[in-house]
Amino acid sequence: MSQDFSNELTMRLNLSCTDFSFPLLDHDRALAVIALLGFRGVDIGLFEGHGHLKPGRELKQAGQSGAKLKRRMEEHGLKAADIFLQIHERFAEFAVNHPEIKKRAFARDQFFRVLDYANAAGADHITVLPGVTFKSESRDDSVRRSAEALAWRVAQAKAARLQLAVEPHVGSLIDTPERALDLVKRVPGLGFTLDCAHFTRAGISDARIEPLTRFATHLHARAARSGRLQSSLKENTIDFPRLLAVLNKNQFTGWIALEFVWMDWEHCNEVDIISESIQLKKLLETAAARIK
Numbered sequence: 001m002s003q004d005f006s007n008e009l010t011m012r013l014n015l016s017c018t019d020f021s022f023p024l025l026d027h028d029r030a031l032a033v034i035a036l037l038g039f040r041g042v043d044i045g046l047f048e049g050h051g052h053l054k055p056g057r058e059l060k061q062a063g064q065s066g067a068k069l070k071r072r073m074e075e076h077g078l079k080a081a082d083i084f085l086q087i088h089e090r091f092a093e094f095a096v097n098h099p100e101i102k103k104r105a106f107a108r109d110q111f112f113r114v115l116d117y118a119n120a121a122g123a124d125h126i127t128v129l130p131g132v133t134f135k136s137e138s139r140d141d142s143v144r145r146s147a148e149a150l151a152w153r154v155a156q157a158k159a160a161r162l163q164l165a166v167e168p169h170v171g172s173l174i175d176t177p178e179r180a181l182d183l184v185k186r187v188p189g190l191g192f193t194l195d196c197a198h199f200t201r202a203g204i205s206d207a208r209i210e211p212l213t214r215f216a217t218h219l220h221a222r223a224a225r226s227g228r229l230q231s232s233l234k235e236n237t238i239d240f241p242r243l244l245a246v247l248n249k250n251q252f253t254g255w256i257a258l259e260f261v262w263m264d265w266e267h268c269n270e271v272d273i274i275s276e277s278i279q280l281k282k283l284l285e286t287a288a289a290r291i292k
Contacts, residue, residue: 015041015285017037017257018259020050020261022273027072080121081123084127092134094110097149118160127193128150130166131173143173165217184215197223197229201229219256221256222261222276224236261273
């Protein structure tokens with residue numbers, strides 16, 4: 001059933017673009033492209049497995065590295081919209097809910113460091129992965145440990161005046177909207193970096209995804225369809241105008257990051273990143289302007 005959003009205020013659109021969308025360029029040129037495309041914000045991928053900036057290097061002297069990044073962004077007129085931390089190329093290796101104490105301890109240490117990095121870079125939002133279900137234990141145990149680890153991180157982030165969010169994603173322990181809602185309700189203060197594409201790929205409808213917008217503090221936007229995590233806008237089945245209207249109704253004030261990526265994973269190297277980003281940016285701007 002359709003809903004009436006006619007009484008809503010015009011949505012203020014804060015658009016950013018992921019720096020890891022352009023892996024064939026060096027980081028400074030990637031920032032230049034993002035600025036040339038008309039974005040004010042940039043999502044920083046702090047990924048050990050891919051992307052430009054590696055946590056193993058950046059977090060050794062987190063404050064200095066973050067300040068250097070801030071200066072580089074400012075040269076292009078950009079602000080850090082989010083710092084996305086992934087400390088290993090395999091997301092289960094140092095998952096927040098890993099059964100091994102030593103691996104959880106390393107993940108906690110890296111998280112402490114990224115707080116300083118984010119503050120120095122001028123960011124106010126951090127994204128981490130929620131963890132996985134480990135075969136050596138029950139799903140309930142994996143979820144419980146994830147909730148405990150994330151509650152600790154929310155407290156540390158709050159003390160540093162930062163918002164923490166997790167991204168529900170393919171292969172995680174919150175791979176359905178219902179599982180994602182269950183986890184976020186266990187951890188007060190935790191937000192979502194919501195990427196509908198991870199659910200759309202699995203054939204999940206927009207209507208099932210919409211309840212997650214109440215907890216969204218950041219958004220990843222890219223075209224997708226059933227069977228494809230990333231598609232062209234022509235093939236896209238996500239109703240972005242409706243998504244913006246629902247976000248606006250829920251008083252969303254965060255950044256919306258365009259996250260078309262180019263990599264040999266999930267067929268993500270089969271679309272024109274530049275053209276699709278320009279088209280989706282225009283679609284979002286037009287849709288936001290019509291929300292009144």
